[in-house]
Amino acid sequence: MKVIRALVVDDEPLARARIVKLLEQAEGVICIGECKNGREALRQMRDYQPDLVFLDIEMPDLNGFDVLQQEALKPLPFIIFVTAYDQYALKAFDVHAVDYLLKPYDDDRFEQALAHAREQIQTRENAELHQKMVHMLKQHEAQQTPGLQFLEVKDKGRTLEINVLDVQYFEADGNYLIAHTGSRRHLIRQTLQSVADALLAGQFLRIHRSLLVNTNAIERVQYDGNNQYTLHLHSGQALASSRGYKTEIHQYLEARGEDA
CATH class of the missing domain: 2.40.50.1020 (LytTr DNA-binding domain)
Incomplete structure (x- = not known):
């Protein structure tokens, strides 16, 4: 099974620390970084290309939605929004978020969101594997005939x-x-x-x-x-x-x- 590379983005140190601790207890997940604002998130998402991002919405400089609108991040990783504000829920799913964790949340609710993300990531991985197999078959077929010499x-x-x-x-x-x-x-x-x-x-x-x-x-x-x-x-x-x-x-x- 694919190891999920996760990034935690929140301007509150205690909120970041809790997610990092929960991820450390989860099997098959590694936390590759923490960010305290939108600009740090944009830089690390672009450079490290995580599979999953736990993303706060209201942050200094760029908020969570501003980050996701940056062209440099296409295609986007899977997103779980983590916020104290419920008014953004509909907008979150408009940008195809995996889940929406409303603070305060308990450990079971966090596990539920992470499990949902696992399913989505596995589905995408299976699709990518299928595409690779199709590409390999096409390459094999092409190699049966001599190319341009x-x-x-x-x-x-x-x-x-x-x-x-x-x-x-x-x-x-x-x-x-x-x-x-x-x-x-x-x-x-x-x-x-x-x-x-x-x-x-x-x-x-x-x-x-x-x-x-x-x-x-x-x-x-x-x-x-x-x-x-x-x-x-x-x-x-x-x-x-x-x-x-x-x-x-x-x-x-x-x-x-x-x-x-």
Whole structure:
């Protein structure tokens, strides 16, 4: 069963301490941090990506709803609101909160909310596992047929063929494509998507709408925060990813046995 990584956000130290103590007694849950205001919560949710957040509503600077509206947090973790005010209950469920703990609450009510969160997290984990299996099957099917091996390029009026395995990365340039092979650049009259579709699965990694990187050219992957990475190539080149391709990078790292 997945270990649930929880974050506690409340401007009252005693309220935070109680939740942390209850989490310590719960099986299969770890508390990865505490926050005393909305800005701290935003930073830790963005950097550590918890599975579950116990979130107060009325706090200094950003309140709980303000935090959840930040684009940097998409997709959101599961949320259990913990508050002394009952007037926010309807709004809480409008943002798909797992539960709404109204202070003061007893231990049984806390366990009930945590159990509900476990069910929701397990459901999402099962769905993600299914998606991974479907992706693996598609990759296997794609590997049964040879992918693109050579590309025609123009060089001083001549037409040459380059081996795609010699390309460190492809870079989109309008309706053209630049193939980077060491110190040379080759202009190709194709789109990045058309080449990506023709390549053998696993040979290249899409990290940006304009970048397609040869996996054999990657030396290491550095996490920069906010679901963005820098890929360092053996050649010394550094390429920045965009947040929209975090899933592809996660899958690549998992295949290499590295943490995402």
